[in-house]
Amino acid sequence: xxxxxxxxxxxxxxxxxxxxxxxxxxxxxxxxxxxxxxxxxxxxxxxxxxxxxxxxxxxxxxxxxxxxxxxxxxxxxxxxxxxxxxxxxxxxxxxxxxxxxxxxxxxxxxxxxxxxxxxxxxxxxxxxxxxxxxxxxxxxxxxxxxxxxxxxxxxxxxxxxxxxxxxxxxxxxxxxxxxxxxxxxxxxxxxxxxxxxxxxxxxxxxxxxxxxxxxxxxxxxxxxxxxxxxxxxxxxxxxxxxxxxxxxxxxxxxxxxxxxxxxxxxxxxxxxxxxxxxxxxxxxxxxxxxxx
Amino acid sequence: xxxxxxxxxxxxxxxxxxxxxxxxxxxxxxxxxxxxxxxxxxxxxxxxxxxxxxxxxxxxxxxxxxxxxxxxxxxxxxxxxxxxxxxxxxxxxxxxxxxxxxxxxxxxxxxxxxxxxxxxxxxxxxxxxxxxxxxxxxxxxxxxxxxxxxxxxxxxxxxxxxxxxxxxxxxxxxxxxxxxxxxxxxxxxxxxxxxxxxxxxxxxxxxxxxxxxxxxxxxxxxxxxxxxxxxxxxxxxxxxxxxxxxxxxxxxxxxxxxxxxxxxxxxxxxxxxxxxxxxxxxxxxxxxxx
Numbered sequence: 001x002x003x004x005x006x007x008x009x010x011x012x013x014x015x016x017x018x019x020x021x022x023x024x025x026x027x028x029x030x031x032x033x034x035x036x037x038x039x040x041x042x043x044x045x046x047x048x049x050x051x052x053x054x055x056x057x058x059x060x061x062x063x064x065x066x067x068x069x070x071x072x073x074x075x076x077x078x079x080x081x082x083x084x085x086x087x088x089x090x091x092x093x094x095x096x097x098x099x100x101x102x103x104x105x106x107x108x109x110x111x112x113x114x115x116x117x118x119x120x121x122x123x124x125x126x127x128x129x130x131x132x133x134x135x136x137x138x139x140x141x142x143x144x145x146x147x148x149x150x151x152x153x154x155x156x157x158x159x160x161x162x163x164x165x166x167x168x169x170x171x172x173x174x175x176x177x178x179x180x181x182x183x184x185x186x187x188x189x190x191x192x193x194x195x196x197x198x199x200x201x202x203x204x205x206x207x208x209x210x211x212x213x214x215x216x217x218x219x220x221x222x223x224x225x226x227x228x229x230x231x232x233x234x235x236x237x238x239x240x241x242x243x244x245x246x247x248x249x250x251x252x253x254x255x256x257x258x259x260x261x262x263x264x265x266x267x268x269x270x271x272x273x274x275x276x277x278x279x280x281x282x283x284x285x286x287x288x289x290x291x292x
Numbered sequence: 293x294x295x296x297x298x299x300x301x302x303x304x305x306x307x308x309x310x311x312x313x314x315x316x317x318x319x320x321x322x323x324x325x326x327x328x329x330x331x332x333x334x335x336x337x338x339x340x341x342x343x344x345x346x347x348x349x350x351x352x353x354x355x356x357x358x359x360x361x362x363x364x365x366x367x368x369x370x371x372x373x374x375x376x377x378x379x380x381x382x383x384x385x386x387x388x389x390x391x392x393x394x395x396x397x398x399x400x401x402x403x404x405x406x407x408x409x410x411x412x413x414x415x416x417x418x419x420x421x422x423x424x425x426x427x428x429x430x431x432x433x434x435x436x437x438x439x440x441x442x443x444x445x446x447x448x449x450x451x452x453x454x455x456x457x458x459x460x461x462x463x464x465x466x467x468x469x470x471x472x473x474x475x476x477x478x479x480x481x482x483x484x485x486x487x488x489x490x491x492x493x494x495x496x497x498x499x500x501x502x503x504x505x506x507x508x509x510x511x512x513x514x515x516x517x518x519x520x521x522x523x524x525x526x527x528x529x530x531x532x533x534x535x536x537x538x539x540x541x542x543x544x545x546x547x548x549x550x551x552x553x554x555x556x557x558x559x560x561x562x563x564x565x566x567x568x569x570x571x572x573x574x575x576x577x578x579x580x581x582x
Contacts, residue, residue, distance in 0.1 A: 058472050059449065060458070061472060068475075127485065135493070141495055142478065142489070144478055226479070226480075227448060228476050228477055228478050230475040230476055248449060249449040251354075251358055253358045254362075254382050
């Protein structure tokens, strides 16, 4: 009897867990289907090429060219990566290899706490504090630029990158370091030539996941990038990202209108982009032996 | 088989629990949804009204005029607040659902065009404003100011003000106009962000609701409808007497002729008490209008 009861509990727990696991997948699929349902109808009003490569985003007048938005997102993201990757790698090398145990105890949670700051707060800091400096230092007409967005987003990507990269660096077997040092290499040579290359796929995975966060980030870019839908030619100029467009315009559209569908289609494009980024990150993670 | 059964039972249990929690009983409630411009105004009305009617619950949410009207059509709200008129398309959707949508003008809003106090320009015509916002005029010296690049600020497309400004300033009221905001125009998140940027940036120009103008940090421009008409300051009096050219009505929409609590609330909003709140919230009352 007791054995049977235990078996029932076992099965119950197992199915609840399985259900939770499946739910995540089902939600992703449902969201994707919703995006397809509400995004694809835009092509009744505009061609695919015209949508993806059009240079004019005037949805209120029926012009749905999202090229400036795609380029805006890519520019801000690229800027954030250029800032966050060296910084993130340096921080994780410091935490994993250089810092003493007490410093490490404080530093790692502190960096991870950065992830807990709401994006609207980061956006507000960027708008009120950073943007005036950017305007002044680079002598620009306005401080609301792609660069300002990149800088704030780099801070938001940092915790993800550091957390994963630091794990990867710590996971490099001690023997590698010992061997390198035994051959007469200095500590810096060991880090640069042995430890970081050995951990590179873990670092890469961290970068990709950070990237996924950055490209999907909405509130911060909405507040600091100026949202002008121009084809960007420089990083010190206002841009409009895809996420900011969706957030800023969804409120006022007539539901089931061409404009409404076009916003979902932007969501679809974004979904596909982040999907591939995550897949790439997954592949990179698997190469480190599935360690996180 | 047993596993599947268990899974089904577990799902059903979750659904039931969630459903049970979501159900509410008891007191009367009115839902108001829509324009971000009007959220605080709606909230002020709701607070004043519920002070006298403690048994009524009024929920006010923003999201934009379009969101409010969509909610109205989907039967998710009792009143939609809108800073623009309902569109033909939306009216058709409502009619298809058998609704008899009613419109109430509940307040007026004058849009002030503001610049930095350091800027010598103090007045512009609608035509000059149109050229600035479409990107034809790019330097302050072209409109009598200093040799400085104009940083043009606008609300984003989720704002009723954006559309109103497009139709009445950029296109100068021409319904067939094809003017668009110039691509380099910065689209900012809220009136507050525009007010902040103008106060910080000597080259900036922006438009905000009259309540956002702070005399110490901004200069509100006098605006002329055309070259021959006088320049008019954006004051409540000038909005009421109709001389200030950039003013718009604010609306309530209900899905049918209001009844019961909704009617009572709409009556309150239109009453002298309700309109006094309008003035307190820096909008312009309709009761004293033309």
